[in-house]
Amino acid sequence: MPGRTFCQAWVIIRAMENQLELEHIYVDIDGTRIIDDVSFSLKPGDIGCLLGPSGCGKTTLLRTIGGFQAPSAGKLSIAGELVANSETQASPEQRRVGMVFQDLALFPHMTVRKNVAFGINGRTRKETDQRVNELLDLVSMQDYANAYPHQLSGGQQQRVALIRAMAPRPPVLLLDEPFSSQDTERRVQLAHEVREILKRDGITAVLVTHDQFEAFAIADHIGVVSEGRLRQWDDAYSLYHTPSDRFVADFIGEGVFLCGNTLEDNVIQTELGIIQGELSEDLPSGTLIELLVRPDDILHDDQSPNKATVVARDFRGADHLYTLRMPGNTRLLCLAPSHHNHPVGEEFGIRLQLDHLVIFERQDNAFS
Numbered sequence: 001m002p003g004r005t006f007c008q009a010w011v012i013i014r015a016m017e018n019q020l021e022l023e024h025i026y027v028d029i030d031g032t033r034i035i036d037d038v039s040f041s042l043k044p045g046d047i048g049c050l051l052g053p054s055g056c057g058k059t060t061l062l063r064t065i066g067g068f069q070a071p072s073a074g075k076l077s078i079a080g081e082l083v084a085n086s087e088t089q090a091s092p093e094q095r096r097v098g099m100v101f102q103d104l105a106l107f108p109h110m111t112v113r114k115n116v117a118f119g120i121n122g123r124t125r126k127e128t129d130q131r132v133n134e135l136l137d138l139v140s141m142q143d144y145a146n147a148y149p150h151q152l153s154g155g156q157q158q159r160v161a162l163i164r165a166m167a168p169r170p171p172v173l174l175l176d177e178p179f180s181s182q183d184t185e186r187r188v189q190l191a192h193e194v195r196e197i198l199k200r201d202g203i204t205a206v207l208v209t210h211d212q213f214e215a216f217a218i219a220d221h222i223g224v225v226s227e228g229r230l231r232q233w234d235d236a237y238s239l240y241h242t243p244s245d246r247f248v249a250d251f252i253g254e255g256v257f258l259c260g261n262t263l264e265d266n267v268i269q270t271e272l273g274i275i276q277g278e279l280s281e282d283l284p285s286g287t288l289i290e291l292l293v294r295p296d297d298i299l300h301d302d303q304s305p306n307k308a309t310v311v312a313r314d315f316r317g318a319d320h321l322y323t324l325r326m327p328g329n330t331r332l333l334c335l336a337p338s339h340h341n342h343p344v345g346e347e348f349g350i351r352l353q354l355d356h357l358v359i360f361e362r363q364d365n366a367f368s
């Protein structure tokens, strides 16, 4: 029947829309809830990142996707196929996901070429060689094809571990803090490189990290996790500028929270005076709130009548991050170009530049 055929095709197309889909996943270990109602999805070729503090449940979530941990409830699908719910659980081998671990786990007695070819099964010798060569080219490692892991730099080993996991074309690649042994600057650089490689090969990936700059550098979508819950699933810009709750606002980027209260439509009163702008939440007049003020919301302006005193400063090359104290004792952060060079104790003029006001209702219901 033509109608039925169309319906079936539509269902298949819809199911294939997401390469990875988690629907209301819960994980309990020894009677303790570790993952609490997590849902998110990735389209083919998307890179997702689970970001959060130590112990929040990132690795448990990754292990659940990989098939090393069973969910207590919820549904998990990979490439349109249901791989886990509370009753069924496909094994890691059946899911065919790729994994890149913190310690890279390269085989020390195998050459780079053999390491990369290791996971490729069911292909002819010619097809395997072709795929290995393609991946070695992708990461510019052809010249090292016959080298052993101990003859490579840390960054080169990283690239080999990555292409070894990518070699069998896994439906999803999982990366568990793969850059954690590197210093901060190198981590961000590696994250950019890995993103480029994954994108060129069209791989769908999920990476776990506690480093937000790494997450910003690699991911299309970032999930901020806290106490087993996914607080926000968004792009980096939205997490920074429109955090959904106070935890995300505090965890992502830098900033201070100013106490205040709502007045009328789009107007609030804070320790810095009356501020007008589009509010992130529609709260009744008189509600006690906290206003998020980022360092880039405070402009250095010598003409401004509002003066603040420098209490600390971090030189960051292109700019300074100043910690300032207002006459009423309010603490602020200000990002200023580094040629605005003010020592601790000096005063300079500042201007608040906010149009979208990120506010949260205060829970303690009192000014501090």
Ligand SMILES: Nc1ncnc2c1ncn2[C@@H]1O[C@H](COP(=O)(O)OP(=O)(O)OP(=O)(O)O)[C@@H](O)[C@H]1O
Pocket (backbone or CB within 6 Å): 029, 030, 034, 052, 053, 054, 055, 056, 057, 058, 059, 060, 061, 210
């Ligand atoms: N097998 C287990 N048995 C008991 N508790 C566990 C087990 N695995 C994880 N947990 C607990 O679950 C919580 C989340 O752990 P998980 O390793 O997922 O966090 P994480 O965010 O990856 O942390 P980190 O960044 O430190 O690696 C922790 O409190 C941990 O002690």
